Amino acid sequence: MRTVTACVLFVLSLAVPCAAQSAAPSTRSGQAHRGYVTVNAGSQPTSRSFSDHFTFEQNVETATVDLRYPVKAAILFDGGGGIRLWRQFGVGLSVSRTAHDNAASIEAKSPHPFFFNQPRAVTGTAAALTRTETAAHLQILYMRPQTGHLRLTLGAGPSLINLEQKLVTALHITDEYPYDTASLGSADTGRKRKSAIGFNAGADVTWMFTRHIGAGVLVRFTQAHVKLTTSDSRTIGIDAGGAQAGAGLRFFF
């Protein structure tokens, strides 16, 4: 989060002096805006998954655990702003956050206590695996001149995505004599976080109610590949981000 804040301040410090020097092109209505601020709520509807695999010693053999973490649609909160620097071009920065709970499916092979090479299949789920993505999106903007009430802004640039994900770290398998079957007792989970740089590209369409206020729709795609390192030094590659859509208010100045 500190990284994201620093990025915001950095971009704004660059943008504001530049904006002051740039010429302001007139819009069709003859009104020029130097910048804007947006607030959005929406969804990151991308449905994807990632997987993990780990092993542990059990009954003098190796138990294997395969995990599949589906990542379902999440509620999106987004806010940001942009500054026009030269003609229709400018820079913008927005910060988005998604948060949701997912359940991981577990498939494990638990060695039999009496026999070699006779693993018992264990399946189950681990619920409430919270995942949050906090991202800062830096964008080079193309601000299409306003047409009537409509404003269109296109943007693309790098994103810094911080992923915080609860992962299954250990399984507790229960069985009883004659041990031919085993079941999942419980799963230990741990929270891991890491940031990675990716990219974003998107568009914003705004319907202006007044000279300074409008309502808009944001569509953006952002992605970064985050490598989480677990406590036992496993590395799990996870794609963070995805398609994002939101709507909210726009304030132009």
Place this chain on the structure above:
Amino acid sequence: MWTVSRRSRRLRVLLPLVASVLLMRPSLPAQSRPGRVAIAPQSTAELRDWDQRTVRMTRDGDLRLRQTREDALIPGRTHERLDQYYRGVRVFGADLTRQLGNGQAPSSFGFIYDGIAVDPTPELDADAARAIAEKQSGVLLGPLAEPELVVLPLDAGGFALTWRVRAVTGIDIRQYFIDARTGSVVLEYSDLQTQTAVGRATGVLGDPKKIAASSESGRFTAVDHLRPPLISTYDMQGNPSRTNSYLNGFVQLAPSDLASDSDNAWTDGAISDAHVYAGYTYDYYFTRFGRKGLDNGNIRMVMLVHPVRRSDFTIPYYTQNSIYFTNAFYAGNGVMAFGEGLPPNVTLGGQVWDFLAGAIDVVAHELTHGVTDYSSRLIYRNESGALNEAFSDIMGANVEFFFQPSGSGSMKGEYLMGEDVVRPDGIRSLADPLSQGDPDHYSRRFLGTSDGGGVHTNSLIASHAYYLAIEGGTNRTSGLSVQGVGAANREQMEKVFYRAFTQFLTASATFSSARAATIQAARDLYGAGGAVERAVTDAWTAVGVF
């Protein structure tokens, strides 16, 4: 300023109210079980209520003071422990602690039970309960081991009047709760804190396997806590005198007699195989027939290994201790002893004798004598003795087929007895008794008096019938052919013979009664006139038993 002042006043009024509401929440039981009441008062009012109830219950005799201790840290405080009683009988696991000081009770914790409804008069006396515990544990309990009559709260709800008996077996401390009316064991558990540790073992034949051991005091012992009965293997350290003394009841085995290993990678093949194969045999009986061990009540199983040392072998020494070299035997009460075999350069009858525990069929054979001991009690002489031996051979072969792939050679399921350790050819052949000099037909039976009237050699008449009933074939003496149920249907015949030998036969059974019992079992299980009954009938006919 006014607002702050007013808010402060409000807070001063509200906080105690909120706190009292929070503190007044009802005490929740730690584990939900009908009738169990958790004592954990958190408000002064609740504490006062519980204190009054404690006094009332104590006055009524429902709580009895067990212990009073001065508080070593806070002067003037004392701590009481009170047990719950129901009509004069202690309720097991129901007690509370009470801290006292300055005439008040600052705290009280514990669990008691409501809704107890049992007749507190036992129908079984303490001596009878002690005898049941002795049978279960395999140890004699002295007069000081006085059973205690308790009301046992059952996990599933309800209560039972039971005798609580504690037995120290040398390797375990068992708590038994014996129903004071029926004599059944309602609850049994170990009071000894050990940790189960699955280890690696190498058998007599160099085969790797897993072993269920226990970790205690920095070593691993051959005590299997993973299976319902206690299975323990003792290393007799080549001491036949001590082995004799134990088997004759002169000494008890100590924890130091347990076979042990420092790193849970067991390399003593005889110990490993005796311990592991005893577990396998239990598994077979449980899986195939639902039987819980030798007595169907999970009686402990004790394996004795290394009763002698091969290095001590001399002809006179062997003559004096032969049962500990070239034999394995069931000694009663769940105890099995396994011979050491012979040194590699010594043969008997042209055969090499390895550690007897290294053959799964030998281990299963001996344990099956235990099953017979707790079921039909076939008298170990003449025809009943031959049936006793036959049933052990049959089950030995079954266990071998259950755990090993069919075929010939080392560690394969086949109809030779002990072939893995008595090489070549084992000691008996169920498929071809004549090849080993044993009778394959009733007309060839041994009629002498040695070997208990030929219990070993004549056993082949019955066990060969079993072979024919599964595999089919022609009896060499009678020339009669049998259509067996086939190896794929082996389980059918296993169940027929198990049912007949454990549920129908009696102590003085004969071959003829065994025929009738197995035919009845086949009818019961697979229908009259079916292929199974026909196979059994034809098999007995082929071996000349009618």
